[in-house]
Amino acid sequence: MKPMMLKLNNFGPFLNETIDFRNIDQNQLFLISGKTGSGKTMIFDAIVYALYGEASTKNRKENDLRSHFADGNSAMQVTFEFELNHKLFKIVRTGPYIKEGNTTKTPAKLNVFEYIENEFDLRESMVNAGNQFIIDLIGVNAEQFRQLFILPQGEFKKFLLSNSKEKQGILRTLFNSERFEEIEKQLNENVKNEKIQIEERYKNIERLWNDLHTFENDELEELKSINVHQTDKIIEVLHRFNEFGKKIGRKKYEQKKNNENEIEKVEQKLSDNKELELNLNELNKSESTLKQLKQKENNINQQRERLNKINEIKPLSQLLDRNEAANKKLNQAEKLIEIVGQEINKLIKEKEENQLELNQLSEQEESINKEKAYLEKTNTFYTNMTLYLNSYKDKERLISQLVDLNENREIIENELLKLNEAIKSKEINYSYVEQLSQDIFNIEKELELAEKLKNDMKIKAELTSKLNDTKTSYNQKCIEIEDLSNKLSEIDKTEINLNNKETLVEQLQQVMSLGDTCPICGNEITSLGQHIDFDSINKKQNLIQSLQKELNEMNIDKAKLESTLNHLTEQINNIHVDENTMPDIKTLYSKINRKKEEKEKQQKENEFILKTNKKVEQKHQESFEIENEIKNAKSKIEQCEIRINDFESTTQYNEIDEFETYFKKLKSNVDHYLKLLENHKQNRNEIIQKLSIEENNLHHHKQTKNDIQEEIKQTQQALDAEMNRLNIDSIEQVQDIIKIVYEKEDIENEIKEYDKQIHKNELEISRLKKLVAGRKLDDIGEIQKTLSELKAKLENVTNEIATLEYQLKLNQQKVDEIVSHIEYLNKELKEQQDIFNLAEILSGKNSQKLTLENYVLIYYLEKIIAQANIRLATMSGQRYQLQRREALSQGFSGLEIDVFDFYSNKARHISSLSGGETFQASLALALGLSEIVQQESGGISLQSMFIDEGFGTLDQETLETALDTLVNLKSKGRMVGIISHVSELKQRIPLILEVTSNQYQSMTKFKWN
Template sequence: MRPLTLKLNNFGPFLNETIDFDHVKDDQLFLISVKTGSGKTMIFDAIVYALFGEASTKDRKESDLRSHFADSKSPMVVEFEFKLRDDVYKIVRQGAFIKEGNKNKTLGQLTVYQFDNDDYDLKESKINTGNQFIKSQLGVNAEQFRQLFILPQGEFKRFLLSKSSEKQEILRTLFNSQRFEDIQRNLMDDVKEVREKIEKRFSILENNWQDIDAFNDEVLTEFKLINARQTNRVVEVLPKFIEKAKNIQEQLKRRKHQQQDEVKKSETILDDNINLEHALSKLKEQQEKYDALVLKENDIQSKLKLLNEIYEVRPLANLLDTQETLKIKKTKITQDISNKDQLIRGLVSKIQKDEDMLMIHKKSSQTLEKTREFKERCKLFYDNANKYKKAYQEYDALKISYNELNENFVLQQQQFDTMNAQLNYRNPDYEIIEILNSEIFELKNKVKDLKHNELKKLEYQSLQNRKKQKVEDLKAVEQHLKNLENEYRSIDKTNIDLNNKKDIITKIQSALQSGDTCPVCGNEIHKIEQHLDFDELTERSQNLSEIERCINEASGNKIKCESELKYVNEQLAEFSQDDLTDTNYEAYDVLIETKKQQKKKATIENEEISRLKEQLQQNEQKLHALELESKTVFQNMKAYEVMINDFENTTKHKNVDEFIKAYELDVVKIQQFDDKLEKLGQGIQQAQNELSIEENSKKYLEASCTEIKEELENMSVKINTEMGRIGFEHFDQVKETIAKLNEKNKLEDDIETYNKEKQSFELLIAQLTAETNDRELKDSEKLKEDYERQQQCLETITTELSQHEFKIEFNQKKINEIKTTIEQLEFELKEQQEVFQLAEILSGKNERKLTLENYVLIYYLERILAQANQRLALMTGERYQLTRREQISQGYSGLEIDVFDSHSNQARHITSLSGGETFQASLALALGLSEIVQQEAGGIALDSMFVDEGFGTLDQETLETALDTLLSLKSSGRMVGIISHVSELKQRIPLILEVETEQYQSTTQFKKQ
């Protein structure tokens, strides 16, 4: 993310301010130079607010960002344009506020645009969706943005000095380590669920084990006392239950088969006796019906004779019906032929009349030939009438526009000549600016060196004075040491070693008498008396001890003076006498000012030339555009003029509307003539077609009539022949016999019914007689009672067997469930054992007492420290290294940071660093954090970084090292902005964003050194 422009309205001290970051360009490192309280941090607040709706530090709320001097009716608005990879975005965010006169708060607004096709396209217009869109594009949230892009006051070293729990929150946000805690929690939930599932399976196993039926068997009942959790034992005894159930089932099945045989035997005897009763009763009934039917035999014979007569007369009746049908058909055809003759005469008359009218209409067509020719010639103009209307309308307007363009061209040409004369073939001389910048930079370095020489001269003089003092101190110490040695030598040291033997001597003297042998020297003791003055020995001993102490102290002071004098001499030897004499920098300051004036003059001249060149180029472009437009207008005029002449010459009209009216009138006339001509032709054709159809129809009817006459003649011959064959002499006999044809069906039905009933009775009587011969009838009631008794026994046995089979099925189901449950338990216990162990390890039950998330955070922190130490070593001359404090405890431990001091070869607390050292460590850590996050999240584009304060705590050498570090970021293409009051930074950083305050508001301006 690289800022392009930042517009602030009523934001902090900025009432209406625009910061254009395009001034940065190649000078990737720039300084934000401000006075305290002028609002430099609000620049950072504006960037963070535009992106996330928050300030750059957590302790400021949105309401704190609005200017106290803003118009009460005007909102606080921040417009931020930035480049992200190859895309450019613009964000406009308006803060919520209470407008004057209103009680309710005016809600905030957010619009997000993306630059595409030379314009900004709206992407989001709602705050929630807009915030999500911005986060998705940047790849970071507000907290990550603060740590990676902006290092504001108060938060610069917060990460360095924070506790483990605080670092955990920051690192969790940056590296999304929350997912590892979610993994741990999900795993624990899974383990808990698995354990509950296993316990539930044991419960199911116990219930199924208790539900198994023991079939009132003592052995099986004793087996059921086994604990269901003894799965191996349960599996071992399950076959016993299956075996016992099968034995009982076989016994019941044998009893059932035996009883089924008895029931079947009783049922057969009963059914045979009942069937015999029914057969005897039915035989008697059928014999009575057969006797009644035989009495109708004479009547049936009379009906049969009548039916034969009817069969003889039927062919003759059919011939008479056919003859009558042909007569009716002949009459109808004769009438149709008469109708056709009348219709044909009418059609011939109509055709003749229409042909006469067609001839007359064709003769009148000669008068429309000119009209038809005009229509064909002008059809193209009629179809494009709007085009020719437009030509008439725009021709005059184009003529006026053409004259105006020529006038503008002349004026623009005059302005071009004037500016060309002002430019006078000059070009911007940027090389002189670069030369002057180089000379100013070299002169500033020279002044810096001379000032540094002046400081060295003062330091040299201070060392000379210190050397003189140390020489005097050394001489005094040596004289004092000499005096002490003389005094030490002057003290009598005789018997001084006996000073502490007083008690021993007194004890020996008390034990000896005169004449005894001395235990020390071995001579005879002549007299016991006091030989030594122990008080005087004590005084001399004390004086010697005091002088020895003073000699040791004086010797130490001498060594210290000699060491310090040697150190001072070594430092003096490092100074160059040439540098100490070369300290005059005032002349260079004057020269620098002269060069700056020259640079300013050259810059103004270059800007003027660039302005003139740009205006000249714009003027030239306008001239070219006017010339092209004039040519285009002229060409359009000519095109319209050709169109108008063509229209008028062809149509002989000068008005398009009048031409359209005349053309349409002619088209109507031609169409009416053509329609009538077509209608007459179609009418004649249709009549001719109908005439042809009717003539063909008449011929067909005449042929049909001839055929029918021939058929009637043949039919008369056949009827006479058939009457002769039957014996009829006249038609009355035929009609009388035909009248009885309606009784034919009834006679046939009566005869057929009689024959079928007679045959059926004879067959059934014969069958029943065969069934009942030689058979004895028994008492059916007794046989039925015996059958029911046998059936009741069978039902009892069947019920017992069904109940037992249900128990077998139930037991088998439970046994299968028990086996399945045991197999599942064994598999799950074996499968989940490693999961249980893993869950305990990830929850912190391990040697280091670390959860999974804390382990991951330590991994990231160590990578950050390794990256940070590369820069910290350079900034501190290989003295300091950041290390992670290792300790074993529960929770988020192991994230504290200590500093290892190579001078003392041991680690110490991070708060023991000085202010400048803390700044160095914080800067190195922030840069290391930024680089690791970028490595981990490839979607984050870290093209800029801003640093607020911290440089004032650094000495000259450390400041140079910190700047070198930031310059290394510049060389990698990053934009680096620094806010600081340190004057040395203005000399090192050529581009400065100055923030000036005027009473209650502030303004900004980019300046180059």
């Protein structure tokens, strides 16, 4: 990723600033320079904020990024254009803020664009989706971006000095190693669950084993004492349980079969006797019933004679009924003819009255048509009456408003004249302010140099005084050493070597005699007495040792003083101060104060002109708005007058209320007339329709009457003929005979039922006599008692068999389950053993006491260290090399870093490095980390890197080495930006992005040395 353009609005000290990174040549190393607090680091914050909505350091929150000088109605916004994989992207991120006058926060916004076909095409416009799109595009999250692209102030040193726990958190984020911990947790959880399942299976086996039925067999009860973990032994004896149960079952089935055969015989005997008893009872009952039926035979014969008589007079009865019905219909038809005639007369009268009323309404038609025409012409005005009423009111209001607007326009024009007069012949001069800022900056540099020279002179004077004091001490120490050496040389050292030889002399005296040759000196022994003073020799030896010790201490002090002299001399020689070139600090302060006053004056004048211009622009806007309002008011007045003229000319009224009253009155009259007319027409149509219907009804009823009269005539003729046939003289005789006709159905049913019962009983008696012929009835009670006893025995046996079968079925199910559990256990234990072992190893129960994630993090750390050591060796002159501390313990460890010193050939703690050496190691480690993360992240395109501070701790030679390292990065295709206050960097780095501040906002510009 390579930055192309960064635009900042209300971000930190930048109110409206654009940084064009295209001013930087390909792969250029450049310096970001400026005073403390000018906003150098804010440039990094802006890049990270545009991409991720965060600052470049974790401790800086989003709310801290908004400028304190921002307008209350303006948002904080960062626009960042960058090149990635030969494609150009633009991100516009707007921060959330509370707009002036509001209580709720305006939400954040994010737009992501891609440059396609000569224009930026929107790819994402939602914050969450846009954030994810950027992470997917760049390939790293915010934490990884900080480690790869931006090395913030103190961040990469913190990684070097952090302990294992802290490194774990950083490396976890960069290399996503939580997945290995999840693997470990998942594996342990699986193992735990598997062990629970295995134990649960043993419990199930134990439960099933204990629940097996033993059929009250002692041998089987003894087998159940086998432990459930002895699965092989259980498998061997399982079959014996059901085999014993089946053996019992066979005996029970045989007993049941015998009982069933006996019951079948007794049941057949009982059934035969019950059937015989039933048939005998039915035979007696049928014979008794037949006897009773024979007694009713005479009565039935009489009924047969009556039935014959009824059948003879049936046609005559039917003719009488028909004649009576026809007379009733005739009476009904005559009544209907009378009613319909009355209704027709009534309808004719209503029709005449309706026509009279219609004629009266027709006389009003001409007047009503005129009123209808007026209503149609003025209906629009009535419908929009509120509009025309408002037109009268608006006209008066707009005329008054127009007067006020003209007065306001005159006031604004006067104010504009005053404002233009106030800034007449005045212009904003930002270049002069910038020139003054540059002059102040240069004077501050001169002051800084003067103060440094003054301080150097003071230090040199102090060092010179200290050097003179040290020389005096050194000369004094040399004299003391010389005196002590002379004193030591004056001591007689003869016989000193006999010290501690007293015991040897005594032994020689004991074995030697006078006249013997001395084994030491070779002379003849003339005396064996004590002639050596060992006490004196011992005192002399102690004195020499004391003086020698004192002399050694003095020589050490002399060496220290000599070293101090050399160090002080070197320090004095390194301070190059020429008192003749010392600038006048007071003059510089006076000069800088004068420049600041001029700058402040010019800034105030610029601000006054700017504010006045804004007021002028505002007044012009107000004047423009008033002109628009005047035009609008005139236009509205004209529209009101048009509507009023239309209303008055059409309605002939100039008062809305009067028109409304008249319109309503006319409309009511017209509506009433139309309603009456419609009702009368509708009534006339209804009368005509009803009259037509009633006339049809009258014709129909008359026709019906004629038909009925003809039917009565024909029926009477037939009736007379039938009476002659039966020799009946009068109707009264016919009526008497007809009375018994209604009994015909009952008589027929009675005779039919009697004949049916006689036939039925005769057939049943014949059948039953055949069934009981030659058979004898046994004692049914005794047979039933015998059957009950046999069934009780069978029920007991059946229950025993059912219980046994249920027990066998349960046993078989439990045996199958036990076998299934044991087979699963054997298979599972064999398969899971390797997983159990793997889980223990991954959880840290191994020779190195490392978890899987710890092992992975160590692997990545060693790769980072190896990459870092390539640069650290160069920067430290092949002296230092980073190495991982090997000490391990349970949990996360092994991530501490030590430094190996090739000068001492020993490893030591990283904190023992000096400030400059720590910076070298931190920079090397940060670059190594960047390289490894790039390799592991699938080819992230790292075309740029930014480094914030840290170079001030380096001496000249080390600084050169560090710069060479960064130049090497540049030569490998990266754009490298550095923030630093070190003046030497300005000499080495030709391109500088200078950040300047004028109290409330900062500006940037590129310049070449």
